[in-house]
Amino acid sequence: MTERAPVLSVRGLSVRFLMPGGHRVAAVTDAHFDVAPGECLALIGESGCGKSVLASALLGLLPGNAQTAGRALLGDLDLLDADERTFARTVRGRLIGLVPQSPAAHLTPVRTIRAHLEETVAELTEVRGRTALREAAEAAAGRAAFPVTHLDRHPHELSGGLAQRAATALALVGDAPLLLADEPTTGLDRDLVDRTVDELRRHVDQGGSRALLMITHDLAAAERIADRVAVMYAGRIVELADAAAFFGAAGPRHPYSRGLLDALPDRAFAPIPGLPPELGALPEGCAFAARCDRASDACAALPPLRGTVACHHPHAVLTEAADRA
Amino acid sequence: MSMADVAAGKTGTRWRSRAGDRRSTRTLRLRTSVALLALTVLAVLLVPPLVRLDQQAVDLAAKLQAPTWAHPFGTDDVGRDLLLRCVYGLRVSLLVGVAAALTATVVGTAVGAAAGALGGWVDRSVMRVVDALSSVPHLLMGIFIVAMFRPGVWPVVASVALTHWLSTARIVRAEVLSLRARPHIDAAVSGGASRWRVTVRHLLPGVLPQAALAAVLMVPHAMWHESALSFLGLGLPTHTASLGNLVQEARGSLLAGHWWPTLFPGLFIIVPTLAVAGLAGAWRERINPRRRSELML
Amino acid sequence: MLELRSITAGYDRKVPVFRDVSLSVAPGQAVGLLGPSGCGKSTLARVAALLHRPDSGTLLLDGTPVRRWRHRAPRDRRTAVGVVFQQARLSADPRLTLADLVAEPLRATGRREEAAGRVAELAGAVGLTTDLLTRRPHEVSDGQLQRACLARALVLRPRWLVCDEMTAMLDASTTAALVRVVEDYRAATGAGLLAVGHDRVLLDRWCDRTVEWASLVPPAATTS
Numbered sequence: 001m002t003e004r005a006p007v008l009s010v011r012g013l014s015v016r017f018l019m020p021g022g023h024r025v026a027a028v029t030d031a032h033f034d035v036a037p038g039e040c041l042a043l044i045g046e047s048g049c050g051k052s053v054l055a056s057a058l059l060g061l062l063p064g065n066a067q068t069a070g071r072a073l074l075g076d077l078d079l080l081d082a083d084e085r086t087f088a089r090t091v092r093g094r095l096i097g098l099v100p101q102s103p104a105a106h107l108t109p110v111r112t113i114r115a116h117l118e119e120t121v122a123e124l125t126e127v128r129g130r131t132a133l134r135e136a137a138e139a140a141a142g143r144a145a146f147p148v149t150h151l152d153r154h155p156h157e158l159s160g161g162l163a164q165r166a167a168t169a170l171a172l173v174g175d176a177p178l179l180l181a182d183e184p185t186t187g188l189d190r191d192l193v194d195r196t197v198d199e200l201r202r203h204v205d206q207g208g209s210r211a212l213l214m215i216t217h218d219l220a221a222a223e224r225i226a227d228r229v230a231v232m233y234a235g236r237i238v239e240l241a242d243a244a245a246f247f248g249a250a251g252p253r254h255p256y257s258r259g260l261l262d263a264l265p266d267r268a269f270a271p272i273p274g275l276p277p278e279l280g281a282l283p284e285g286c287a288f289a290a291r292c293d294r295a296s297d298a299c300a301a302l303p304p305l306r307g308t309v310a311c312h313h314p315h316a317v318l319t320e321a322a323d324r325a
Numbered sequence: 326m327s328m329a330d331v332a333a334g335k336t337g338t339r340w341r342s343r344a345g346d347r348r349s350t351r352t353l354r355l356r357t358s359v360a361l362l363a364l365t366v367l368a369v370l371l372v373p374p375l376v377r378l379d380q381q382a383v384d385l386a387a388k389l390q391a392p393t394w395a396h397p398f399g400t401d402d403v404g405r406d407l408l409l410r411c412v413y414g415l416r417v418s419l420l421v422g423v424a425a426a427l428t429a430t431v432v433g434t435a436v437g438a439a440a441g442a443l444g445g446w447v448d449r450s451v452m453r454v455v456d457a458l459s460s461v462p463h464l465l466m467g468i469f470i471v472a473m474f475r476p477g478v479w480p481v482v483a484s485v486a487l488t489h490w491l492s493t494a495r496i497v498r499a500e501v502l503s504l505r506a507r508p509h510i511d512a513a514v515s516g517g518a519s520r521w522r523v524t525v526r527h528l529l530p531g532v533l534p535q536a537a538l539a540a541v542l543m544v545p546h547a548m549w550h551e552s553a554l555s556f557l558g559l560g561l562p563t564h565t566a567s568l569g570n571l572v573q574e575a576r577g578s579l580l581a582g583h584w585w586p587t588l589f590p591g592l593f594i595i596v597p598t599l600a601v602a603g604l605a606g607a608w609r610e611r612i613n614p615r616r617r618s619e620l621m622l
Numbered sequence: 623m624l625e626l627r628s629i630t631a632g633y634d635r636k637v638p639v640f641r642d643v644s645l646s647v648a649p650g651q652a653v654g655l656l657g658p659s660g661c662g663k664s665t666l667a668r669v670a671a672l673l674h675r676p677d678s679g680t681l682l683l684d685g686t687p688v689r690r691w692r693h694r695a696p697r698d699r700r701t702a703v704g705v706v707f708q709q710a711r712l713s714a715d716p717r718l719t720l721a722d723l724v725a726e727p728l729r730a731t732g733r734r735e736e737a738a739g740r741v742a743e744l745a746g747a748v749g750l751t752t753d754l755l756t757r758r759p760h761e762v763s764d765g766q767l768q769r770a771c772l773a774r775a776l777v778l779r780p781r782w783l784v785c786d787e788m789t790a791m792l793d794a795s796t797t798a799a800l801v802r803v804v805e806d807y808r809a810a811t812g813a814g815l816l817a818v819g820h821d822r823v824l825l826d827r828w829c830d831r832t833v834e835w836a837s838l839v840p841p842a843a844t845t846s
Contacts, residue, residue: 016340046793048763067340080341160659187708187790189658189820217793263794265827271799275749275766508713511673512774516727517701520693527715 006034007211012070025280027053040212042222045232060087097171099181103163107155114151124174144169181214201225223247234287241308253314358603372412399585413566422548425485430540433493441501442524463488485547500532545598629679652815654825657835667786671705704780708787710768714759720770721755744773765796
């Protein structure tokens with residue numbers, strides 16, 4: 001971690017949903033993490049583990065039956081305390097640039113990319129006047145490597161890759177310190193995944209003070225660009241590790257993270273047995289114990305996040321490297 | 326105690342909600358609509374048997390009286406109690422509205438579903454007919470239809486229903502087409518389902534909420550239509566108290582400065598209309614797929 | 623054999639999505655079809671599943687050419703091919719519980735009495751709990767729903783399976799689990815598989831042979 005103040009500092013963030021009949025669903029529980037300037041943190045986990053809920057909480061997009069606890073500091077602003085007005089006027093686009101999951105659905109079908117960009121530039125910056133707006137929009141397109149020749153096209157006339165670049169260009173207009181990419185590569189081809197995440201990485205490297213929080217279930221995309229990895233399971237962050245060690249020889253320390261990596265087709269291709277628990281009926285102790293081959297009586301108690309991992313029986317640091325040596 | 330509570334206790338933080346104001350205005354609108362509709366229905370059901378007054382009772386001595394405690398809505402030009410006339414009028418108008426809306430919805434859903442599910446030349450020819458019929462103004466066609474029969478409730482119902490199924494057919498067909506392109510229909514076909522089963526079990530249930538919504542929204546529309554026909558003297562026989570007839574009869578006295586014989590029947594047309602529209606709006610938000618799930622998994 | 627011979631297909635006769643594509647899958651074989659998004663591979667998958675009538679070309683299913691498509695195809699031919707689509711959420715009827723979803727093909731083909739036993743058996747195979755079976759699609763995650771969709775595709779014991787980007791939206795563990803279910807089924811029944819996708823690593827690991835979309839399209843077709 002760098003000495004510079006983090007761009008986003010999340011402390012004890014929890015989200016629960018109140019369901020009909022007084023039922024409670026703990027979608028996110030006690031999440032702690034920082035994202036430093038120039039850093040890319042990948043939040044990984046399977047669908048339904050709570051990672052999209054966490055993103056929605058940061059963007060103020062939770063539905064009315066959600067309750068939050070904890071803090072999420074972006075500069076001096078606590079995102080969990082901000083009201084809709086604050087989100088609309090100062091957060092979305094200005095403090096957090098959102099790279100959406102499906103750009104085709106994110107763009108208005110009847111308007112050209114130029115119209116999208118000009119509108120966003122006029123909304124988020126001081127640029128005024130037709131020619132100035134036009135130039136600013138073209139510059140914004142250029143920053144995301146969107147070809148100026150395609151600016152007058154409508155979203156449906158673009159390939160998946162160009163649509164993703166258009167969405168990224170929009171996210172970059174406000175020069176927000178935090179980029180939040182929510183499953184930016186879902187449904188894209190491998191080549192396109194690589195290009196998309198490489199571009200996201202480039203925006204972080206060029207910005208200098210910009211940070212990227214990428215939410216994804218695509219481990220290969222995370223491996224490609226992340227500095228650090230946060231693994232989420234059943235609403236909790238169970239491992240928060242350095243990406244090089246996590247994907248490298250050392251390997252992850254939490255048995256769940258290890259299982260996820262082993263499920264990759266270029267590794268063991270072996271699924272983790274069983275299903276994740278229901279967020280509405282979580283066990284008292286470690287939520288992964290039921291699927292874990294290292295589970296013991298100790299796992300009946302909830303493991304706190306100690307060092308990089310929340311587990312009673314984590315894999316030792318560098319065991320694999322030692323085995324190989 | 327759930328894990329969330331443990332976590333909250335440990336970090337010592339309070340839970341915060343960001344429930345928006347939208348929700349409360351939505352609830353308010355829903356409650357107002359329900360209250361108004363309930364009032365209307367109660368009035369229609371209870372007032373005639375309770376009051377036991379003759380709505381046709383003429384009292385020339387008390388003609389064109391402004392609202393008093395004895396006659397809260399005043400009296401008309403032959404001294405009939407307007408509150409009673411309005412309630413009876415609303416009964417007739419609601420009957421016509423509901424019957425016409427139901428007929429139109431059944432016809433429209435059947436035609437729209439058949440066109441959408443069968444596709445091809447059936448779809449093309451049916452929809453051309455719908456287009457052709459839609460190009461004739463509703464009221465004009467309605468007038469033609471009532472003109473073919475003796476004045477009465479059922480010709481008016483037929484007139485409204487036959488001019489209003491077109492929009493339902495369009496809505497249902499469009500819904501069926503959009504559902505038909507979804508993979509779950511492909512999956513049903515691949516699972517061996519017959520065309521009938523796909524239409525009845527997979528397509529129709531998907532469009533029913535939309536069709537029902539269209540039906541509810543059509544009730545006030547049909548009431549307006551009935552009022553318009555009656556106002557033109559083509560709808561219900563003039564001795565039947567319908568809201569349209571009441572307004573029509575009162576036209577003359579309005580020019581003489583008697584406002585109540587037009588205002589109250591007019592309000593009786595507008596209030597249930599708004600209540601039904603409010604209810605339908607709330608319903609539409611409920612069936613909107615975007616907020617199907619409050620839990621964002 | 624599941625044999626696609628010089629298929630031309632699309633949604634507008636004047637501009638077919640692809641022309642003259644041929645591909646065959648032998649019984650018991652697993653063929654991966656690899657291509658970028660929007661190339662037409664999903665349309666080809668729909669043709670192979672008798673769900674889309676090609677503009678020209680022949681589909682041979684177990685040696686007999688297919689002449690009728692979708693509802694018009696005889697039921698035993700349609701159900702000889704099981705399909706799983708990319709987006710579980712769109713391929714599940716939102717009003718059915720997962721148990722009804724899996725049982726639907728049995729009910730549609732008049733084999734209602736087998737439903738309970740077969741659903742329980744398949745739920746075990748794909749890893750769905752009895753609690754999950756009582757829920758509707760919006761109450762479960764994408765991964766759980768795709769498990770149900772795979773069970774539905776297997777419920778009539780098809781001789782062929784077409785998996786169109788079955789795992790594109792899923793995490794690594796669910797992907798590995800679903801591929802294992804498909805492979806267990808194929809090992810037990812000898813069914814053939816056409817797996818369409820864009821992840822080379824996955825298809826290479828999963829299938830006996832992987833075919834590039836570009837190698838299927840004759841060069842002349844690309845100039846049109």
